[in-house]
Amino acid sequence: MPDLKSLLQRLLALVQRYPGTIAAFGFASGIVSFFTVERHEAFARVIAIVMLLCWAWLVVEQWLRQRMKQRLGWTIPTPVLRYATQMIHQEGLFFVLPFLYAATTWNSGQVVFTGLLGAAALVALVDPLYFRWLAGRRWVFLTYHTFTMFAVLLTAFPLILHLTTGLSYRLALGVAVALSFPSLAELLSIEARWRKWAVVGLMAALGALGWFARLWVPPATLRLNEMAISTQMDTRTMAAGKSLRTVTPAQLQANGIYAYTAVSAPLGLREHIYHVWLHNGREVDRIALDIRGGRKEGYRAWTHKRNFTADPQGRWQVKVVTDAGQMIGTLRFRVEDRASPENAAPAAPTPEPAP
Structure with missing residues (x-):
């Protein structure tokens, strides 16, 4: 001592x-x-x-x-x-x-x-x-x-x-x-x-x-690694199609819309999260998802929404939240009659006049 x-x-x-x-x-x-x-x-x-x-x-x-x-x-x-x-x-x-x-x-x-x-x-x-x-x-x-x-x-x-x-x-x-x-x-x-x-x-x-x-308060150990709004989803490879910022009502009626997210979480953690769909600031749908932690790129999951109102035009958000309401991230897109240039199909070439 x-x-x-x-x-x-x-x-x-x-x-x-x-x-x-x-x-x-x-x-x-x-x-x-x-x-x-x-x-x-x-x-x-x-x-x-x-x-x-x-x-x-x-x-x-x-x-x-x-x-x-x-x-x-x-x-x-x-x-x-x-x-x-x-x-x-x-x-x-x-x-x-x-x-x-x-x-x-x-x-x-x-x-x-x-x-x-x-x-x-x-x-x-x-x-x-x-x-x-x-x-x-x-x-x-x-x-x-x-x-x-x-x-x-x-x-x-x-x-x-x-x-x-x-x-x-x-x-x-x-x-x-x-x-x-x-x-x-x-x-x-x-x-x-x-x-x-x-x-x-x-x-x-x-x-x-x-x-x-x-x-x-941020959900300390959860983060959104990847997100996309798309009209296509490859469920076999779990990969979303081209990410869109603007969607037409016709596209919604034909295919619906996918909200794709990859959420990173600690190994061993099982978390209950939600995709909350909002139209012009008003909640219209809340879809539950279960994720598991450990994957470096994030746990991949998606929701597919097919039911829309008669007039779906306007601002849309998909908030990714925990069961306690803490926000992990937000996806945003608009529904308009005319798609933005990045979503539109390429224009056909103009034929040259015959000599």
């Missing part, structure tokens, strides 16, 4: 002398995570497990410090703990950013969530922002911690436990709401007998808000 204590004290002294090395290590490992998780999914699982263990350590941080002081007579200095926490935040945020970046539908409200995540990663990299502005305000720090934890769990659950996107969102939201208790309690300066009920009410409101905001 004396040798271990002496070794730990020397290590802590070295860290206190060069505290920036922890932050530099966190930054470097975060960058490595950013560029490798998409290429090596097994490595991503290892990072996710390490992240969850690190978060468990953060939860019991105060208790561990007290036990160390009681049994060893010394404890880990606060600055060292803050640098270690910064490293975990950097690792976690850079771990989830590639997944959420790839899953984001950029012409939707999901841009807000991904943008906030990118801003949080930037704060974790800049020491003045992290230590003076963030760590110096406890309730802000706890909120930041909870937000990062939510994003990590949202990505880790499908990778490690192969939970569906909807179930992963519910569990991650539940954990985030539970972790919000300390920050909410600090914000309320009311009598103690009313505080616990006020905090419970705020936590319930936060949970409801988080659930309704799920449409703005």
Whole structure:
């Protein structure tokens, strides 16, 4: 025990002398995570497990410090703990950013969530922002911690436990709401007998808000690799015909229309998704599909719609959504009397006049 204590004290002294090395290590490992998780999914699982263990350590941080002081007579200095926490935040945020970046539908409200995540990663990299502005305000720090934890769990659950996107969102939201208790309690300066009920009410409101905001959160481990709107589909090779932007009513009546998608998901994950057909913003059909993860190019599936209204002209969308309503991507096309030039058949050559 004396040798271990002496070794730990020397290590802590070295860290206190060069505290920036922890932050530099966190930054470097975060960058490595950013560029490798998409290429090596097994490595991503290892990072996710390490992240969850690190978060468990953060939860019991105060208790561990007290036990160390009681049994060893010394404890880990606060600055060292803050640098270690910064490293975990950097690792976690850079771990989830590639997944959420790839899953984001950029012409939707999901841009807000991904943008906030990118801003949080930037704060974790800049020491003045992290230590003076963030760590110096406890309730802000706890909120930041909870937000990062939510994003990590949202990505880790499908990778490690192969939970569906909807179930992963519910569990991650539940954990985030539970972790919000300390920050909410600090914000309320009311009598103690009313505080616990006020905090419970705020936590319930936060949970409801988080659930309704799920449409703005990308499905972390799902992404649309390929999509097409076509009047033809080769079911043997599972390949769509030419992708169209404009379709005529005559084409719809003759062949109907295919919505083809290839959705990438982690190995072992089985997901229930929907193709939601909308005409001029109004939902007219919702068709369920089951996909399986593991294929690098994405799990290929399609829906074939043949029933249309008497006047199908206008704007059409096929939204690809999870069972929880999170959007994976959107296909768009128009139905018009005249097809666009790229869909029209080539014109016959004009015969030259006889000499």
